[in-house]
Amino acid sequence: MTETPSVGVLMFVAHRHLEDRIITEARAHGFPATLAQGRLLARIGPDGTRVTDLAAAAQVTKQTAAYLVDQLESIGYVERVPHPDDARARLVRLSARGVEAQGFARTVEARVEAQWRAHLGDQRFDELHATLARLREITDPWLDT
Template identity: 55%
Template sequence: MNTGLLLYIPYRHLENRVMDAIRAAGFEVTLAQARLLQRINPGGSRLTELAEAAQVTKQTAGFLVDQLEKAGYVQRVPDPRDGRARLIHATDKAREAAPIAEAEIARIEAEWEQHVGKRRMTQLRATLKKLCEITDPYR
């Protein structure tokens, strides 16, 4: 099994568990919507920025933002730097899901640490952070 797949399988497990926890708490969002939501900057994001960060077309991002806006998870506001542009902001409703996701991630990481041991988990995190130096285009 290649390293990319070895990284992806645990991530997919984590993502599925987080989505299950969010849905169980009453938040009706799809995985595609959630992936877009988590990429919204605190000060708002332009649609083109979201599309690029989520690696989807501008049309797909626009469709997802339309759905999220109808459900009350985002709002579009004028960009103060450019009156022609709009910024997408997460609403309080969207931000209420964050603690649920964070708590589930903490549970999962604790399970992983119990399974592999504290030292290995610490080494894994340090190694992955080091790899982010050369792989994360948004850092």
């Protein structure tokens, strides 16, 4: 008999499925990106984000984050702009194309969640969402940022 994986592994499997769907569908609809690029792109805030903050949130080195930002800039998804409060710093901000790509990703995410809801039923899906939101309170170091 196969043992049921831990909760962490089960969450990872669901998350991996979601990421794969987003990347696969985005590529098919003219939004090419690697998984690493997509993970970084998803962490760019509406007013822009410093590379150091992107690196911390993505749990990669600053050099890796800068390299990924260079790639995202070369394919037209982001731009570097001066930081409004720090003349020495720059922000990474979504370009118009990046906003489109991020919007498309959110659409795919909503479709996947609708499939999960249909599979689990409304009550179980809502309980899962509430439980994971509660767990986030003790697991997400960027919750209040």
